[in-house]
Amino acid sequence: MIVALDLPSVADAEAMTARLGEAVSFYKVGLELMYAGGLDFARRLIGEGKKVFLDLKFHDIPNTVSRATEQVARLGAAYLTVHAYPQTMRAAVAASQGSGLKLLAVTVMTSYDDADIAEAGYAGTVKDLVARRARQAQEAGVAGLILSPEEVAAARALLGPGMDLVTPGIRPAGAALGDQKRAATPASAIQAGATALVIGRPVTQASDPRAAAEAIAAEIAGAL
Numbered sequence: 001m002i003v004a005l006d007l008p009s010v011a012d013a014e015a016m017t018a019r020l021g022e023a024v025s026f027y028k029v030g031l032e033l034m035y036a037g038g039l040d041f042a043r044r045l046i047g048e049g050k051k052v053f054l055d056l057k058f059h060d061i062p063n064t065v066s067r068a069t070e071q072v073a074r075l076g077a078a079y080l081t082v083h084a085y086p087q088t089m090r091a092a093v094a095a096s097q098g099s100g101l102k103l104l105a106v107t108v109m110t111s112y113d114d115a116d117i118a119e120a121g122y123a124g125t126v127k128d129l130v131a132r133r134a135r136q137a138q139e140a141g142v143a144g145l146i147l148s149p150e151e152v153a154a155a156r157a158l159l160g161p162g163m164d165l166v167t168p169g170i171r172p173a174g175a176a177l178g179d180q181k182r183a184a185t186p187a188s189a190i191q192a193g194a195t196a197l198v199i200g201r202p203v204t205q206a207s208d209p210r211a212a213a214e215a216i217a218a219e220i221a222g223a224l
């Protein structure tokens with residue numbers, strides 16, 4: 001379980017990680033917290049022995065992606081996201097060589113369904129596009145994928161063992177979907193073969209975040 005610290009300030013993130021305590025050992029720092037001083041906070045979490053996923057979703061010209069990836073590789077984060085465009089992925093893979101940083105390619109955002117990708121100009125279905133990008137990510141040498149629980153089993157069959165399949169779009173039974181359109185429960189995602197689950201609001205907006213995280217961890221353990 002990777003808890004997404006989508007919170008407005010470092011003070012809020014500190015309070016959340018204090019409440020979660022030993023129940024959570026892996027955090028995701030994304031765009032909201034990053035623009036509120038989250039990089040130094042991520043460094044501190046790493047210093048305290050937590051694992052950190054920097055969800056920065058790089059997508060730029062190769063030179064910029066390469067130099068930015070080199071900067072991230074020095075931080076000691078476990079994961080960094082890049083968008084699953086071949087040029088972008090190749091640049092990031094080359095720049096992360098020799099570091100402990102694992103790259104995750106974002107295939108198709110879990111807030112998108114078939115109508116959303118059609119509106120964005122893509123022919124075919126989300127499943128087709130995820131499969132195409134999964135193959136391109138594997139060819140580029142990326143360590144893993146961000147995809148929805150709905151595509152995990154097909155991606156594993158397509159790619160074989162080896163790549164990490166990391167799934168946002170996780171909702172315990174009865175939880176509000178919010179903007180997520182391709183979602184599943186923690187148990188379903190694990191049973192489909194997900195390597196790690198990214199979970200934000202079901203934990204951070206719960207009245208008792210620690211109890212929510214512990215219940216999700218128990219559901220994951222029960223599904224393994």
Ligand SMILES: O=c1ccn([C@@H]2O[C@H](COP(=O)(O)O)[C@@H](O)[C@H]2O)c(=O)[nH]1
Nearest residue numbers: 004030108109110168169198199200201
């Ligand atoms: O396709 C994607 C890629 C990234 N995310 C991120 O995961 C979390 C999910 O948070 P919830 O509150 O559990 O919905 C969030 O930080 C997103 O930026 C994603 O949801 N889908």
